[in-house]
Amino acid sequence: MGAVGPLSVPPRLSRVDVGLLGGLALLSTALLFWATRDTVLAAGFVAGLAVAVGGVVLARRLFPAVVAGDTAPPDWTMLRQAVNHEDVAIAVTDRAGRMVCANDLFGTWMGGFVTPPGLPLEGRGADVLKNAGRMAWRDGEGRADDLAIGPLQLRAQVTRTGQAEDYLVWRFSALERLDLASEITRHLDGPAGRTLSHAGVMAALVNAEGRLRVANQAFLLRALGEDDAGHYAGRDVAPMLRIDDGGALYFAREGDCATPVRMLQIPLAPADSNTPVLLALLDEEMGPADRGTAQTYVETLLSLLPFGLAMVDRDGRFLYMNRAFVRAANLGEGKMPRYPGDIVVSEDKGPLADMIRRHSSGQQVGGDLSIRLAGQSGDPVSIRIVGVRGLGEAAVLLSLKDSSEESRLKRQVAQASKMQAVGQLAGGVAHDFNNILTAVLGACDLMLMRHTPGDSDYDDIQQIRSNANRAASLTRQLLAFSRQQTLRPxxxxxxxxxxxxxxxxxxxxxxxxxxxxxxxxxxxxxxxxxxxxxxxxxxxxxxxxxxxxxxxxxxxxxxxxxxxxxxxxxxxxxxxxxxxxxxxxxxxxxxxxxxxxxxxxxxxxxxxxxxxxxxxxxxxxxxxxxxxxxxxxxxxxxxxxxxxxxxxVHRVGTDTPVVAPPPVKPKKSQWGTGTILLVEDEDMVRAVAERALTRAGYSVVTASQGEEGLERFAQMAQVDLIISDVVMPTMDGPAMVRALRAKRPDLPVLFMSGYAEEQLRHSINIDDVAFLPKPFSVAQLTEATSAALDDAAHRVNNG
Missing domain, CATH: 3.30.565.10 (Histidine kinase-like ATPase, C-terminal domain)
Incomplete structure (x- = not known):
């Protein structure tokens, strides 16, 4: 026999081998009888051989040979690929508390492959999950609800499994909280409630304690009468109803002449949770066996509700779906699917059919399932499945939320937030870049004053200045994108x-x-x-x-x-x-x-x-x-x-002046006299501006920020103009100017900034100030300085 693994398995005997062994057994019996002439001894020999052969066969059947490879360790890589799920995070741990494997979604939700129960849960979540694990080791299964990791709300199910039951499987599913109670309250207390009353449907929303939250007029008149219909909130529903010996349901206040009613309960969440229940009551004048009218009334009720609802029979076929369900499932007009599986992708058909089959027994319990709709290629949606009874053929109620609008709004908000964040980044980059370009352009202008077109360095300096101007146009594009540029409408x-x-x-x-x-x-x-x-x-x-x-x-x-x-x-x-x-x-x-x-x-x-x-x-x-x-x-x-x-379209009223293009101002001189206080926190910009103004004939005193500017101003005998950056540490330019204007209201001011004037208007809320955007050249700085001094002199002469 050949070995095929760690254990050898004897090969099966062929028919020839069996015949040969049988012939040898007969020959042995014949020889024994010929030698002894004893019939009893020969028969006993044959019986012994039969017992030995039967024992060998029985042993082979009771203890089959172990095939090589049966004792090989499990392939955890294959298991991890098998448990990959888009909606459920799964992890497996052994009895020593070590992680065996986990799917990709578990690593995404938990911020890495952290071993349960030591997950980064908020509040007492870790202790709750640890207790669920202990319960699973003891009872075979444990649950933990209301777990949170940041904004993610989770529910956990822990199951003991394995051949020796020495592993735990941890399943985490996301919770979707839908505030259906407030929507039903709003509709029952409005036109929808009145429409149901006219159709003979008595509807009420009852909290977990069995007390009324809201009810339509038909319910209130039958249950309370006209006198008490206006004061019903918080009243117990149980005393309003009674059941006779035959199991028929009646309104208690109607007495012996009451008409039997049939009640449909629609839980808005799992039955064990503390959530309200929607009640729909219908008259059973035709007897409990007639369900056609009741189903018609319920369909009327479902058609008026704002969320998607559909009824399915015990065979899993659609009976009815309202318009909200059609919209949520992305179904076209007139395209009524036959089975719920027709509205989902092929991978979700099996789980959906199994869940509907489990809930079609009539027990009033519900469950949630995450599915992907066939008509949509986007994110999964949650469908709620609730078992119902008392509606004839209807056995299951499906609830589907139309999340297309919500998803679209989420994408738009995310896009707007991203654009706003990038716009703020672009504005900040443009500001810093403008400061650098101001220094580069100013240095180039100062160097060109010492070089003539015939010098060897003149062309290189011009090239640097040209590239700096190109960079300045790039910053203007950044400001245009971030909507922070200065417009001249x-x-x-x-x-x-x-x-x-x-x-x-x-x-x-x-x-x-x-x-x-x-x-x-x-x-x-x-x-x-x-x-x-x-x-x-x-x-x-x-x-x-x-x-x-x-x-x-x-x-x-x-x-x-x-x-x-x-x-x-x-x-x-x-x-x-x-x-x-x-x-x-x-x-x-x-x-x-x-x-x-x-x-x-x-x-x-x-x-x-x-x-x-x-x-x-x-x-x-x-x-x-x-x-x-x-x-x-x-x-x-x-x-x-x-x-x-x-x-x-711009509408010009009788009192709205037409804005004419600004007049072209005459070019100002680049030379002047006077004392200037220059306040700039960027050392390179301050140095270039000081050199340019000094070269133009002005006396310049510098400061690196607003508080130092106030000190310099107090030490100066005369100040003809303040040139200040707008955004500075400790004290910004506008705050410094307000403090100086309190002492000298007619003080001329020229602001300069790498940010656009449009963006800074809310902070530069000061009258009679000039603005010079960065980057600027030496000529632009001296011209703006001369213009600011001339405007100040003009105001003084006319004032």
């Missing part, structure tokens, strides 16, 4: 803006792309910054050109949109009003559906490396939003892309 017409920029567009898009411009009639005026609108059109045109590498048509349209048109469009965040629309369309490659929601995010680009910054569309988005407008993108792969911009 004017009353204008969109066709005029497009006319101004159309010549530049033809050069930008090239000869292979054709430009088509169409203007609608009846366009109103809008209030916006014309320069920023031109930037919007240019950015959209450049993107359209890149989307049409083989050529195409770029179309720019303007047309009016009325409030009625806005309502038909159905944009939820766009209030109904009159708008001027600007639409930029191309015939290019289009945008994929999974990419379209991300196009306005900063630094997101589908272009090759080095061919795009990812700030073009985010800048457009910031400019439009800061101008109180709305922008939407529509695209499909291979069908082009269109961007629709809606700017509100």
């Amino acid at each position: 004017q009353i204008l017409q969109l066709p005029d803006v497009i006319s101004e920029v159309s010549h530049l567009l033809k050069r930008l898009i090239g000869e292979t792309v054709q430009l088509a411009v169409h203007h609608g009639r009846g366009l109103g005026a809008v209030r916006a910054d014309p320069g920023q609108l031109e930037q919007v059109i240019i950015n959209l045109a450049v993107n359209a050109r890149d989307a049409m590498p083989g050529g195409g048509t770029l179309t720019i349209e303007t047309y009016p949109v009325s409030a009625a048109d806005v309502r038909q469009m159905g944009h939820e965040f766009m209030p109904p009003a009159d708008y001027c629309a600007l639409k930029v369309s191309d015939t290019g490659t289009g945008i994929a559906a999974d990419v379209l929601p991300k196009i306005f995010e900063p630094f997101f680009t589908t272009k090759d490396v080095g061919k795009g910054t990812g700030l073009g569309l985010s800048t457009v988005y910031g400019i439009i939003k800061q101008s109180a407008g709305y922008i939407f993108a529509d695209s499909a792969p291979g069908q082009g892309t269109s961007f629709s911009i809606y700017l509100p």
